[in-house]
Amino acid sequence: MDERILKYFQNELTVAERLEFLREAERDETLKRQFVEYQNIRALAHLSSYGEDREEGKKKYKQFAGRIRRINGYRWTVRIMKYAAVFAIVILSAYWLAERQVTDTFRKKLMAETNVLYAPVGQRARVTLQDGSVVWLNAQSTLTYPSSFLGSERRVTLKGEGYFEVAPDSEKPFIVSASQGVEMKVLGTKFNVYSYPETGIVRTCLLEGSVQVSCEGISSKGVILEPNQQVTVRNGKMIVGKIKHPAALLWKDGIYSFDNETLENIVRQLELYYNVEIHITNPALAKVRYTCKFRQRDGIEEIIHIIQKIHHFKIKIDKDKNTITLS
CATH class of the missing domain: 2.60.120.1440 (Jelly Rolls)
Structure with missing residues (x-):
């Protein structure tokens, strides 16, 4: 018998494991049969009082299975089969209802998380x-x-x-x-x-x-x-x-790349990435175009100084106001 069946009835499976187990049982006829069979055994052998004892559950399962094999005679077999059929119907109904309730409840719970x-x-x-x-x-x-x-x-x-x-x-x-x-x-x-x-x-x-x-x-x-x-x-x-x-998509590899972009557009992007205000006081400087690549880990100050080497301008950094001014 699949050990997960015991864990299921003893509430030892996580939410995800319970859902996966029920879905697998729905697809796997052997697992479904074992599940229903164990449900029947719990009902017929009154195993509910041993719900927290796995070893006792296994013991009762073996005892019940042996008892069934020792029963002889058509009348007793038919009678037991009738009870088993009734229990199978009840348990199957309970299983599908429980599966639906578990699925709906935990789906809402997990999607809410x-x-x-x-x-x-x-x-x-x-x-x-x-x-x-x-x-x-x-x-x-x-x-x-x-x-x-x-x-x-x-x-x-x-x-x-x-x-x-x-x-x-x-x-x-x-x-x-x-x-x-x-x-x-x-x-x-x-x-x-x-x-x-x-x-x-x-x-x-x-x-x-x-x-x-x-x-x-x-x-x-x-x-x-x-x-x-x-x-x-x-x-x-x-x-x-x-x-x-x-x-430009190299950012996911830690590289910021610009191709023939104006300084104005470049600093707008850098403002987003580094949460800093960058002011360009010289309108002509704002329109200067650059083709360049920077490593993200270099930081905003290092990047600005690299750009400065390409086309000279003055840099003023105010850390208290979190601003950089280019002129």
């Missing part, structure tokens, strides 16, 4: 979800996700920037909810979502597979991206095109 992962300033984070999907978070980003995906979908919420490698599951789509009512729906793929609320844009870049991007008030069906495509949602519009700068 949410986790929040936050990547601090100047750092990144990585998490493997219950379904095997892997998510990287950029600095100052937050991912909210359930402890277990037990419903008809796998839904998470992103604030900031995240890179997703979604485990395939054709029957349970993976949905990312971002700012501005934007949602990404996939079955199994690799994609990046840029969704810092302060920027006013949501950009999804697809590397592998396919992803459907929709937005409230713009398109009910949304757009379906192909690999190496991106869609940007801004000011109530969705713009689809090719990924302009693939190296």
Whole structure:
């Protein structure tokens, strides 16, 4: 007999183990038969008083099984089989009712248990979800996700920037909810979502597979991206095109990459990553373009000094006010 049957009736299985056991019993006829048989034995042999004693339970099980084998005669066999059939019906009904109650109760409980992962300033984070999907978070980003995906979908919420490698599951789509009512729906793929609320844009870049991007008030069906495509949602519009700068996704490896970007745009990104205010007092300096890469661990001051070497300007750092001024 499967040892989990005893553990089940002695409440020694965790919530997840109970659910997995019941689902396996539903698929496995042998395990289901053992489960029902033990239920019958508990009822017929009045084993409920020994519910907390595993060894006693095993002993009674063997005694009862031996007693059945020693019973001879058609009349007693038929009588026992009648009782067993009645108990089997009752126990089966109880089993399916219990399975349904356990499934509904614990599904609600587990789905109500949410986790929040936050990547601090100047750092990144990585998490493997219950379904095997892997998510990287950029600095100052937050991912909210359930402890277990037990419903008809796998839904998470992103604030900031995240890179997703979604485990395939054709029957349970993976949905990312971002700012501005934007949602990404996939079955199994690799994609990046840029969704810092302060920027006013949501950009999804697809590397592998396919992803459907929709937005409230713009398109009910949304757009379906192909690999190496991106869609940007801004000011109530969705713009689809090719990924302009693939190296920008190297942030998950700890590298910030910019390609022919103005200093103004670069510092706006750095402000998000390092939670600092950067002021450019010289309008001409703000329009100077740079192509460069930085290591995340270098920190904001080191990055600013590296940029200064490319095109000279003055730097003033006020740590009390958490500001940097470029002139």
